[in-house]
Amino acid sequence: xxxxxxxxxxxxxxxxxxxxxxxxxxxxxxxxxxxxxxxxxxxxxxxxxxxxxxxxxxxxxxxxxxxxxxxxxxxxxxxxxxxxxxxxxxxxxxxxxxxxxxxxxxxxxxxxxxxxxxxxxxxxxxxxxxxxxxxxxxxxxxxxxxxxxxxxxxxxxxxxxxxxxxxxxxxxxxxxxxxxxxxxxxxxxxxxxxxxxxxxxxxxxxxxxxxxxxxxxxxxxxxxxxxxxxxxxxxxxxxxxxxxxxxxxxxxxxxxxxxxxxxxxxxxxxxxxxxxxxxxxxxxxxxxxxxxxxxxxxxxxxxxxxxxxxxxxxxxxxxxxxxxxxxxxxxxxxxxxxxxxxxxxxxxxxxxxxxxxxxxxxxxxxxxxxxxxxxxxxxxxxxxxxxxxxxxxxxxxxxxxxxxxxxxxxxxxxxxxxxxxxxxxxxxxxxxxxxxxxxxxxxxxxxxxxxxxxxxxxxxxxxxxxxxxxxxxxxxxxxxxxxxxxxxxxxxxxxxxxxxxxxxxxxxxxxxxxxxxxxxxxxxxxxxxxxxxxxxxxxxxxxxxxxxxxxxxxxxxxxxxxxxxxxxxxxxxxxxxxxxxxxxxxxxxxxxxxxxxxxxxxxxxxxxxxxxxxxxxxxxxxxxxxxxxxxxxxxxxxxxxxxxxxxxxxxxxxxx
Amino acid sequence: xxxxxxxxxxxxxxxxxxxxxxxxxxxxxxxxxxxxxxxxxxxxxxxxxxxxxxxxxxxxxxxxxxxxxxxxxxxxxxxxxxxxxxxxxxxxxxxxxxxxxxxxxxxxxxxxxxxxxxxxxxxxxxxxxxxxxxxxxxxxxxxxxx
Numbered sequence: 086x087x088x089x090x091x092x093x094x095x096x097x098x099x100x101x102x103x104x105x106x107x108x109x110x111x112x113x114x115x116x117x118x119x120x121x122x123x124x125x126x127x128x129x130x131x132x133x134x135x136x137x138x139x140x141x142x143x144x145x146x147x148x149x150x151x152x153x154x155x156x157x158x159x160x161x162x163x164x165x166x167x168x169x170x171x172x173x174x175x176x177x178x179x180x181x182x183x184x185x186x187x188x189x190x191x192x193x194x195x196x197x198x199x200x201x202x203x204x205x206x207x208x209x210x211x212x213x214x215x216x217x218x219x220x221x222x223x224x225x226x227x228x229x230x231x232x233x234x235x236x237x238x239x240x241x242x243x244x245x246x247x248x249x250x251x252x253x254x255x256x257x258x259x260x261x262x263x264x265x266x267x268x269x270x271x272x273x274x275x276x277x278x279x280x281x282x283x284x285x286x287x288x289x290x291x292x293x294x295x296x297x298x299x300x301x302x303x304x305x306x307x308x309x310x311x312x313x314x315x316x317x318x319x320x321x322x323x324x325x326x327x328x329x330x331x332x333x334x335x336x337x338x339x340x341x342x343x344x345x346x347x348x349x350x351x352x353x354x355x356x357x358x359x360x361x362x363x364x365x366x367x368x369x370x371x372x373x374x375x376x377x378x379x380x381x382x383x384x385x386x387x388x389x390x391x392x393x394x395x396x397x398x399x400x401x402x403x404x405x406x407x408x409x410x411x412x413x414x415x416x417x418x419x420x421x422x423x424x425x426x427x428x429x430x431x432x433x434x435x436x437x438x439x440x441x442x443x444x445x446x447x448x449x450x451x452x453x454x455x456x457x458x459x460x461x462x463x464x465x466x467x468x469x470x471x472x473x474x475x476x477x478x479x480x481x482x483x484x485x486x487x488x489x490x491x492x493x494x495x496x497x498x499x500x501x502x503x504x505x506x507x508x509x510x511x512x513x514x515x516x517x518x519x520x521x522x523x524x525x526x527x528x529x530x531x532x533x534x535x536x537x538x539x540x541x542x543x544x545x546x547x548x549x550x551x552x553x554x555x556x557x558x559x560x561x562x563x564x565x566x567x568x569x570x571x572x573x574x575x576x577x578x579x580x581x582x583x584x585x586x587x588x589x590x591x592x593x594x595x596x597x598x599x600x601x602x603x604x605x606x607x608x609x610x611x612x613x614x615x616x617x618x619x620x621x622x623x624x625x626x627x628x629x630x631x632x633x634x635x636x637x638x639x640x641x642x643x644x645x646x647x648x649x650x651x652x653x654x655x656x657x658x659x660x661x662x663x664x665x666x667x668x669x670x671x672x673x674x675x676x677x678x679x680x681x682x683x684x685x686x687x688x689x690x691x692x693x694x695x696x697x698x699x700x701x702x703x704x705x706x707x708x709x710x711x712x713x714x715x716x717x718x719x720x721x722x723x724x725x726x727x728x729x730x731x732x733x734x735x736x737x738x739x740x741x
Numbered sequence: 742x743x744x745x746x747x748x749x750x751x752x753x754x755x756x757x758x759x760x761x762x763x764x765x766x767x768x769x770x771x772x773x774x775x776x777x778x779x780x781x782x783x784x785x786x787x788x789x790x791x792x793x794x795x796x797x798x799x800x801x802x803x804x805x806x807x808x809x810x811x812x813x814x815x816x817x818x819x820x821x822x823x824x825x826x827x828x829x830x831x832x833x834x835x836x837x838x839x840x841x842x843x844x845x846x847x848x849x850x851x852x853x854x855x856x857x858x859x860x861x862x863x864x865x866x867x868x869x870x871x872x873x874x875x876x877x878x879x880x881x882x883x884x885x886x887x
Contacts, residue, residue: 471833
């Protein structure tokens with residue numbers, strides 16, 4: 086009964102989305118206040134209806150209702166409760182339901198926080214959101230219905246893929262989807278602005294928080310996924326340039342570009358057309374990502390759907406929205422005349438360079454991802470593009486970006502001099518070079534990767550600190566500190582996020598350059614060296630988990646005779662899916678992670694054991710977290726909390 | 742139940758990536774083998790390198806790479822040997838020749854085009870006469886009258 090109710094509310098949500106997509110838009114064209122006002126309740130109702138459907142599906146998973154096809158395919162009574170709930174979105178249908186739930190949530194947020202928007206803009210924004218909602222609800226209902234029943238329900242289910250039964254992965258999709266879907270707001274604002282035919286500082290001030298929120302969610306989602314791969318897949322890799330990872334990385338890069346170009350629109354009313362285009366492309370990459378993940382067109386580790394019908398449907402959605410928006414852009418962009426002019430050396434130019442580099446980087450990821458498809462269609466060649474290509478083709482743009490970042494961040498608007506911007510950065514530059522040289526002197530081997538990564542990361546971090554210090558102005562230390570304390574959150578956010586990028590750059594280089602790996606057969610009781618540590622395989626025994634059996638090893642790590650930690654790596658087997666997983670045991674540390682994996686018993690006795698020392702692994706997630714926190718600080722800046730100030734209309738008071 | 746689990750264990754037991762018995766005694770050769778197998782794709786998996794893959798064929802390929810290295814092949818010869826048998830599909834690092842050149846040049850070309858466009862944007866001359874819209878000019882005229 087509850088399941089049928091959920092099915093029904095989902096269909097109702099589709100009907101409401103159709104109304105929301107059309108009537109307010111028509112109303113905005115006719116200046117009909119009553120039709121425009123329909124958008125608000127429609128958006129709220131969509132949230133309520135889709136939340137109800139999602140709740141019904143969650144209920145079915147929690148009580149293990151195996152008459153539901155989806156529950157049978159993805160759940161099992163023995164599964165821990167967390168994964169019963171996470172199983173709701175651990176599959177194609179459920180994850181799409183989560184997608185539309187996130188969409189409805191953003192629509193409702195536009196109503197909650199959109200009191201100060203001009204009526205026509207708001208109606209149009211919500212209409213475009215309604216169109217996206219209608220398209221995806223149709224996709225859900227017609228090709229991927231989660232509420233289908235089974236005529237003969239089985240006694241128990243097939244269980245969720247054991248790799249997905251993990252806290253990191255349980256929360257990875259929701260964050261990623263909030264990010265993907267958040268970009269739909271930027272898209273809706275862009276399309277609404279094109280229909281309105283005007284873009285000003287107020288528009289940019291409106292669109293930036295949504296982009297920022299989406300970008301924060303994407304950052305956290307990507308970091309969670311990467312962290313999961315690091316500890317779960319059993320060899321400590323954190324990024325594989327898998328098509329599905331790329332699908333989340335491209336919108337992240339474009340959203341980062343959009344964040345920065347929106348600042349130029351907000352402060353200088355320049356780069357308008359470009360910003361609109363970025364907003365459209367950002368959502369385009371979100372849809373492309375959804376297409377890649379959901380269609381299985383590029384088979385990869387994550388693709389669990391492999392159905393051409395669905396792929397074609399998403400491709401049609403993609404073509405309709407991108408084609409429509411870009412056509413509108415072609416007709417209207419010329420009307421978006423820039424106001425603020427700027428010289429070749431200026432803050433605007435630096436931000437433009439940031440945009441070009443991020444966009445080109447996203448393009449490189451894109452072309453590498455789709456290249457196998459292109460090659461097969463055009464030249465009938467079956468080839469692969471993977472890590473070596475991306476590791477060679479992508480970083481140059483990021484290195485350039487990191488090099489110009491601290492300089493650009495110090496430049497004044499309109500007209501700047503490189504020499505003047507560089508002068509306060511001399512200290513940062515010296516520190517970065519010194520650290521790089523120090524690392525080169527200390528490391529074994531002659532690889533330049535580690536030292537260069539350290540110098541580059543330090544340059545970005547110290548550059549951000551220098552920027553903060555400069556902003557504190559002149560005067561005594563006390564005065565400067567007081568000024569720092571009073572500084573807006575946007576400034577702190579900028580420094581934090583940029584430092585986070587620097588930390589991430591360093592960590593990526595360090596993990597690639599300085600990791601130690603050891604693979605060998607170890608008998609119980611034996612000790613072997615890994616880097617500066619000695620590891621003893623003390624014992625191996627069998628245990629039973631709630632829905633798996635496990636081979637658990639006890640391994641003692643010591644250094645110079647003193648015990649550091651005892652770790653328990655496992656090898657699990659989930660009998661329902663007949664799938665083994667490795668559970669690495671990791672000792673997390675500030676400067677290194679110890680990463681131990683127990684493998685199969687060997688013929689001549691002993692076990693295959695892998696041991697790694699991963700340098701500065703935590704800095705990677707720390708850097709990503711800093712970027713997210715920086716975004717959050719910026720998002721809570723005064724000027725967004727008081728976004729009403731952007732448009733000093735009397736209507737603003739009425740709406741409060 | 743125990744027996745069943747044991748059966749499953751044996752049936753599904755993966756050869757987890759590089760096994761200790763595959764490792765070459767010569768560390769220099771082994772390092773080259775790792776480097777090569779890091780760029781080769783497992784032919785039956787979904788986007789894994791043979792270095793990371795658990796599939797039996799990946800183990801065969803890893804052993805093949807090492808066999809060729811011990812026989813005295815250069816890195817390029819080993820890769821050619823494998824590509825001749827399994828096709829260019831196994832290359833994760835597509836060759837920068839022929840149509841593959843397009844892939845490698847796409848990024849730098851984009852940067853040049855984007856950079857040129859951006860540069861031209863900063864070189865735009867101000868159009869003074871268009872600075873004010875008609876509305877604004879009317880408003881100025883109004884203000885001047887007051």
